[in-house]
Amino acid sequence: MNQDNKQILAIELINVSRRFVSPTGKSLTALRDFNMTVGRGEFVAVVGPTGCGKSTTLNLVTGLAKPSAGEVRLMGGPINGIDPRVGFVFQTDALFPWKNVLDNVMSGPLFRGKSRAEAEKGAKDWLARVGLSKFIHHYPHQLSGGMRKRVSLAQTFINEPEILLMDEPFSALDVQTRTVMHEELLKLWADRKASVIFVTHDLEEAVALADKVYVLTAGPATVKSVYTIDLPRPRVVSEIRYDQTFIDYCKTIWDDLRQEVETSYRRASEAA
Numbered sequence: 414m415n416q417d418n419k420q421i422l423a424i425e426l427i428n429v430s431r432r433f434v435s436p437t438g439k440s441l442t443a444l445r446d447f448n449m450t451v452g453r454g455e456f457v458a459v460v461g462p463t464g465c466g467k468s469t470t471l472n473l474v475t476g477l478a479k480p481s482a483g484e485v486r487l488m489g490g491p492i493n494g495i496d497p498r499v500g501f502v503f504q505t506d507a508l509f510p511w512k513n514v515l516d517n518v519m520s521g522p523l524f525r526g527k528s529r530a531e532a533e534k535g536a537k538d539w540l541a542r543v544g545l546s547k548f549i550h551h552y553p554h555q556l557s558g559g560m561r562k563r564v565s566l567a568q569t570f571i572n573e574p575e576i577l578l579m580d581e582p583f584s585a586l587d588v589q590t591r592t593v594m595h596e597e598l599l600k601l602w603a604d605r606k607a608s609v610i611f612v613t614h615d616l617e618e619a620v621a622l623a624d625k626v627y628v629l630t631a632g633p634a635t636v637k638s639v640y641t642i643d644l645p646r647p648r649v650v651s652e653i654r655y656d657q658t659f660i661d662y663c664k665t666i667w668d669d670l671r672q673e674v675e676t677s678y679r680r681a682s683e684a685a
């Protein structure tokens with residue numbers, strides 16, 4: 414990558430608004446004057462109260478949705494539909510239940526025109542990296558939640574995404590498995606340094622993983638504050654939570670986020 418390319422931002426949301434029309438015909442503004450930038454290789458986490466507009470932000474970056482106003486840019490250019498440079502990991506697995514683990518991971522490269530031999534070699538390599546070599550002939554229903562999530566990571570990383578969008582990918586997992594998955598994700602990410610937007614409700618997860626944490630306001634979401642997380646890498650997620658700097662970041666950001674969470678709850682109870 415030459416110097417000029419490095420300076421081009423991976424993702425830009427510039428003065429973006431996104432409005433929806435509800436089934437009753439009422440207009441709802443989910444995002445308002447929203448600005449966000451993600452540099453090349455940067456890991457950005459997004460936190461905000463429930464229903465504020467976090468997933469809507471990701472949908473705009475996928476190209477599945479268009480902004481009502483403003484502009485979304487990827488790698489310095491406009492978005493034209495679904496971009497092959499973008500990978501996704503969501504809360505629910507996108508695994509094909511009728512395919513075994515190997516075939517699930519091979520499906521992306523095959524779709525992108527790789528030969529069966531190449532796809533199989535790549536899939537086996539990635540499954541080894543996520544510790545699932547012994548399970549390649551298993552079907553998704555024969556795996557634990559953590560193992561399925563590992564398959565999802567292999568399925569995503571095999572396509573070598575330059576941009577990785579993650580929407581609460583680990584929220585359905587138990588606490589211990591989540592910590593293991595955090596470590597795995599950071600290891601996979603460190604090798605290739607995709608540019609990441611990671612949406613989560615879990616502030617500690619955001620601080621442990623990210624270079625920057627965006628705090629969103631209660632809906633309509635706009636950016637309330639951006640924190641740079643100056644914790645050294647590589648990070649050991651199971652230990653970082655005892656680090657005083659980590660605790661200080663969590664406290665400071667929670668003070669900021671709590672006001673928005675309270676606003677959101679107050680509005681919900683007024684509406685009820």
Ligand SMILES: Nc1ncnc2c1ncn2[C@@H]1O[C@H](COP(=O)(O)OP(=O)(O)OP(=O)(O)O)[C@@H](O)[C@H]1O
Binds near residue numbers: 435443465467632
């Ligand atoms: N397709 C749609 N049509 C109408 N309203 C929508 C649509 N998608 C989202 N919304 C509304 O936009 C707002 C933001 O939704 P969004 O899913 O982005 O929030 P979120 O922060 O990701 O929520 P959560 O924290 O619960 O996951 C919500 O009020 C939601 O009801």
